[in-house]
Amino acid sequence: MEITLTINDRTFKADVEPRLLLVHFIRENACLTGTHIGCETTTCGACTILLDGKAVKSCTLLAVQARGKRLTTVEGLMKNGRLHPIQEAFWEEHGLQCGYCTPGMIMAAYHLLQENPNPSDEQIRRGLEGNLCRCTGYQNIVKAIQSAAAKLA
Amino acid sequence: MIPEAFEYFAPSSIQEAISLARRYGGDAKFLSGGHSLLPMMKLRLAAPKYIIDLAGIGELTQISEEGDSLKIGALVTHKAIETSDEIQSRCRLLAEAAFEIGDPQVRSCGTIGGSVAHADPAADYPAALLALDAEVRIEGPSGGRSVRASDFFVDLFTTALQQGELLVAIHVPVLAHNVGTAYKKLRQQASGFALVSAAAVVAKDEGGKCTHIAVGISGVGPKAFRASKVEESLLGKTLTEKNITNASHHVTASVDVQNDIHASAEYRSAMADLFAKNAIWVAANRAE
Numbered sequence: 001m002e003i004t005l006t007i008n009d010r011t012f013k014a015d016v017e018p019r020l021l022l023v024h025f026i027r028e029n030a031c032l033t034g035t036h037i038g039c040e041t042t043t044c045g046a047c048t049i050l051l052d053g054k055a056v057k058s059c060t061l062l063a064v065q066a067r068g069k070r071l072t073t074v075e076g077l078m079k080n081g082r083l084h085p086i087q088e089a090f091w092e093e094h095g096l097q098c099g100y101c102t103p104g105m106i107m108a109a110y111h112l113l114q115e116n117p118n119p120s121d122e123q124i125r126r127g128l129e130g131n132l133c134r135c136t137g138y139q140n141i142v143k144a145i146q147s148a149a150a151k152l153a
Numbered sequence: 154m155i156p157e158a159f160e161y162f163a164p165s166s167i168q169e170a171i172s173l174a175r176r177y178g179g180d181a182k183f184l185s186g187g188h189s190l191l192p193m194m195k196l197r198l199a200a201p202k203y204i205i206d207l208a209g210i211g212e213l214t215q216i217s218e219e220g221d222s223l224k225i226g227a228l229v230t231h232k233a234i235e236t237s238d239e240i241q242s243r244c245r246l247l248a249e250a251a252f253e254i255g256d257p258q259v260r261s262c263g264t265i266g267g268s269v270a271h272a273d274p275a276a277d278y279p280a281a282l283l284a285l286d287a288e289v290r291i292e293g294p295s296g297g298r299s300v301r302a303s304d305f306f307v308d309l310f311t312t313a314l315q316q317g318e319l320l321v322a323i324h325v326p327v328l329a330h331n332v333g334t335a336y337k338k339l340r341q342q343a344s345g346f347a348l349v350s351a352a353a354v355v356a357k358d359e360g361g362k363c364t365h366i367a368v369g370i371s372g373v374g375p376k377a378f379r380a381s382k383v384e385e386s387l388l389g390k391t392l393t394e395k396n397i398t399n400a401s402h403h404v405t406a407s408v409d410v411q412n413d414i415h416a417s418a419e420y421r422s423a424m425a426d427l428f429a430k431n432a433i434w435v436a437a438n439r440a441e
Binding site for chain 2: 018055111127
């Protein structure tokens with residue numbers, strides 16, 4: 001099936017099998033490997049991207065479901081050679097250890113801060129419920145998001 | 154994990170979707186948000202040959218008021234239910250139940266129609282829909298029909314939907330402002346599904362006596378159910394904490410309680426009593 005979708009303001013056209021998962025389209029067709037595949041069972045959130053502005057798990061969507069839509073992956077956050085304030089904050093606050101969950105965490109955090117620019121500690125934790133960090137570095141991830149919220153204020 | 158191959162259809166009307174379902178019978182599945190179906194397909198627990206994607210049917214995404222009820226289209230997402238002013242102000246219980254589903258990403262995609270048609274016994278909506286006396290609106294090859302929530306959930310992952318029929322909307326009552334509701338849930342931490350959840354709808358008179366009570370329970374048995382004994386013993390009584398506690402016993406008496414690695418049957422039963430009590434207590438306090 002012929003599909004067209006926009007990722008990070010770039011248009012991608014491809015003829016895909018209907019069963020192709022969106023995360024595979026992103027990684028293999030668009031060659032954007034920042035979006036990670038973790039559990040593949042809608043649990044870990046490593047594959048989180050924005051689909052028309054909403055955080056979703058791209059392992060649990062078909063690429064054909066995203067046709068005509070606008071996607072943002074972690075590669076799309078950097079502007080004019082500068083990291084996005086959320087990315088900077090993850091760096092500064094040591095919001096990652098192995099880094100595998102990080103792209104998903106950052107995209108979930110991006111959505112969270114768009115909806116609630118000044119979240120409480122509890123709201124951050126609740127907002128990250130769909131993302132797992134197996135290094136269990138949650139404390140610094142929460143700190144990074146607090147710091148990003150302050151930068152973006 | 155990749156699903157088996159299938160043919161994909163994207164109809165733009167309910168009629169078109171139903172005629173596709175009629176043509177392909179048991180080999181076809183409707184796709185809504187895909188957050189129950191796609192995981193099953195990836196695990197190869199389901200391998201439909203034909204997928205009928207409903208996303209292009211605009212009328213299924215609407216929330217509207219119809220008489221004294223709210224009509225919620227099958228494709229309305231959990232997120233939209235959780236954040237809808239209309240649902241929050243007129244049927245808060247449903248918004249509260251939606252807020253407890255999965256995680257933010259799941260709520261962005263998953264839909265009420267998909268979840269209800271899937272009929273996972275540990276899902277959040279069934280308890281709420283039973284307590285609300287909601288109606289499920291169905292369209293099929295031989296026309297439309299409405300089924301009460303209590304008749305809709307038949308058994309484990311089994312509903313009143315017949316082959317080729319499409320769940321198009323859920324009707325929930327607009328609750329009078331003096332009615333109190335509450336949804337209380339004990340989550341299975343890894344999955345977010347309910348080990349036990351309780352939804353309560355309560356009204357009381359000026360003297361504090363219970364004039365209406367409905368309690369739905371999810372997560373315990375093969376399907377959600379109404380805690381009828383608890384309701385009977387509280388109706389007409391003053392809603393004191395003591396009366397509610399005394400009534401919230403043996404909630405699971407007539408149910409085949411699930412016993413698995415997440416919780417023993419004994420624990421689930423004990424938690425069913427506790428969460429029923431808590432939901433009724435909070436609802437009673439919210440009732441005016």
